[in-house]
Structure formats: structure tokens, C-alpha cells
Amino acid sequence: MNLLSYFNWQGVNLITPYIGLFMCGYMMLSARHCTQRITTSTFIIVLVFIWLNLMWADIGHTHFVPTRQTMTARLLLLLAMLLFMAELYTTTKIIRALGHEESFLKKPNLFKRIKK
Amino acid sequence: MQHKIEAAKMTVGLIIGSSVSMLSASGSAIALTEQLNAPHKFLYLNLPMWMFFSAIFALSIIGSVASLFTDIYKDNGFKTLPISHQILHFIGGFLSGIIGAFVLLPAFTQTQSPPLEIMMVTALALSSSGVVLLNNWGELKRDEKLQQSVRQLIISRITWFVDIFTNNKGGDK
Numbered sequence: 001m002n003l004l005s006y007f008n009w010q011g012v013n014l015i016t017p018y019i020g021l022f023m024c025g026y027m028m029l030s031a032r033h034c035t036q037r038i039t040t041s042t043f044i045i046v047l048v049f050i051w052l053n054l055m056w057a058d059i060g061h062t063h064f065v066p067t068r069q070t071m072t073a074r075l076l077l078l079l080a081m082l083l084f085m086a087e088l089y090t091t092t093k094i095i096r097a098l099g100h101e102e103s104f105l106k107k108p109n110l111f112k113r114i115k116k
Numbered sequence: 117m118q119h120k121i122e123a124a125k126m127t128v129g130l131i132i133g134s135s136v137s138m139l140s141a142s143g144s145a146i147a148l149t150e151q152l153n154a155p156h157k158f159l160y161l162n163l164p165m166w167m168f169f170s171a172i173f174a175l176s177i178i179g180s181v182a183s184l185f186t187d188i189y190k191d192n193g194f195k196t197l198p199i200s201h202q203i204l205h206f207i208g209g210f211l212s213g214i215i216g217a218f219v220l221l222p223a224f225t226q227t228q229s230p231p232l233e234i235m236m237v238t239a240l241a242l243s244s245s246g247v248v249l250l251n252n253w254g255e256l257k258r259d260e261k262l263q264q265s266v267r268q269l270i271i272s273r274i275t276w277f278v279d280i281f282t283n284n285k286g287g288d289k
Binding site for chain 2: 028029038042045
């Protein structure tokens with residue numbers, strides 16, 4: 001554990017919300033991640049609120065002390081977001097490959113109901 | 117002649133009185149401008165406070181303009197919308213950023229003066245996400261089929277859950 005004590009864990013704790021917000025912004029603005037569905041965009045906005053609240057917790061109250069577990073939870077949430085980003089990328093790629101004809105892409109209910 | 121002198125004295129007295137009240141009001145205004153010009157250390161610079169407030173305004177504008185380029189509008193983006201909708205989107209984003217930075221942040225953190233860096237990040241994040249949420253909520257309210265299908269889904273899940281207990285003969289409830 002001596003090696004781990006040289007690492008700036010407080011800095012890791014403080015920087016994770018900024019990384020999370022950047023990833024949310026990237027997902028919303030990227031052309032390779034389709035956020036047209038209501039559920040997808042609302043999910044990303046809820047993630048934005050999660051990271052904002054964690055950022056506010058770091059500065060607001062004096063009795064919030066980050067522990068090893070809260071820091072691990074933040075890192076795991078970042079990992080979960082990375083996996084969600086990969087999932088969204090793959091899904092967008094599959095749907096675009098399926099419907100590269102223009103008439104198929106212009107159907108309004110394309111992302112609401114995928115026909116089996 | 118006498119009453120004209122009296123009227124002139126009264127008028128001069130009123131003018132002096134109103135100018136004193138004006139000076140006292142502008143005194144508080146001067147105090148506000150002094151406070152806005154007070155320096156605050158940020159990135160090794162002593163910047164006046166009004167720069168930070170204008171940065172928060174500018175970041176709200178940037179955030180709401182950036183949210184126009186997301187995928188929330190169908191039919192290839194925001195350029196197919198009428199101008200009034202685009203302006204409403206922009207104003208909604210700007211207002212949500214300002215309200216988030218100046219109202220929600222002090223209320224949630226219960227500090228009267230949150231750090232200015234956090235205020236700027238909050239304005240940027242909430243201006244781009246507030247209008248997306250409003251748009252989604254509006255679409256949900258407008259789409260009757262979507263509301264019906266959500267209601268039916270909830271009802272079918274509840275009945276499935278209740279059936280587990282009602283059909284369970286001889287088991288504990």
C-alpha cells in the first residue's frame with residue numbers, strides 16, 4: 001500500500017466529475033452516437049445531473065469526506081459510461097448499415113421501434 | 117408677489133430634497149459598481165467580479181447554442197425548424213443556464229457564495245442539458261400513443277407481479 005499512498009487520490013476524486021461531464025457532452029454532440037431517442041438523451045442528461053451533484057458535493061458541505069469506496073464508485077460509474085458509449089456506437093453503426101438507403105432513414109419511427 | 121417668493125422657496129426646497137434622495141440612491145448604486153469591480157483571484161490574475169458574471173452569461177449562450185447541434189430534433193437537425201422555435205430553444209437554454217448557476221447551485225449547496233469556477237461549469241452544463249430535457253418532456257406530453265404505451269407497460273408489469281402471489285396456491289403471501 002506504500003506505492004498507492006504516493007498517488008494523489010484526492011485529485012482523482014476531484015477530476016472524475018469533469019471527465020464524466022466531458023464524456024456526456026461528447027456523446028450528445030458526436031455524429032457517431034445517435035441520441036435521437038428520448039430515452040437515450042434523457043439518460044445522458046440524468047448522467048450530467050449525477051456528475052454535477054457529485055461536483056457540488058465536493059465544494060458544498062464541510063462534512064462530506066471522500067472515502068476509498070466513494071472514489072471507487074465514481075471510477076466504476078466512469079467505466080459504466082464508457083461501456084454505454086461503446087454500446088451506443090455499435091448500435092448506431094448497425095442501424096446505419098441496415099438502412100443506408102435514404103428512404104429507410106427518413107422514416108420517423110425508426111428509432112422508436114426496431115422491427116424484428 | 118409674496119406668494120411667488122413662497123412658491124419659489126418651496127420649489128427650491130423640493131429640488132434640493134429630491135437631489136439628496138437621488139444622491140443617496142446613486143450612493144448605493146456606486147457601492148454596487150464598486151463591488152462589481154472588486155478583484156478576485158483566478159488563474160494567477162486579479163480579475164474584477166463583473167468579468168466572471170459576464171463569463172457565466174457567455175457560457176450559458178455557448179451551451180444553448182451547442183445544444184442546437186445535438187440529435188434531439190428529427191428530420192436532420194434544427195435548421196428545418198421555424199425561426200421562432202430556434203429562438204425559443206436558445207432562450208430556454210440561456211435561462212436554464214442562468215437559473216442553474218444563480219438559483220439552483222446556491223440552493224443545493226447551501227452556500228451563499230459558491231466558487232466562481234463551479235458556477236461557470238454549472239452554467240455551461242445546465243444550459244445545454246436543460247433545453248434537451250424540456251424538449252423531451254414536451255414530446256412525451258404531445259405524443260398520445262407514447263403515453264398510452266407507457267401506461268399499458270406499467271399496468272402489464274404490475275399485473276404480472278400480482279399474479280405471482282394470487283396464483284401461488286399453498287405458498288406464503
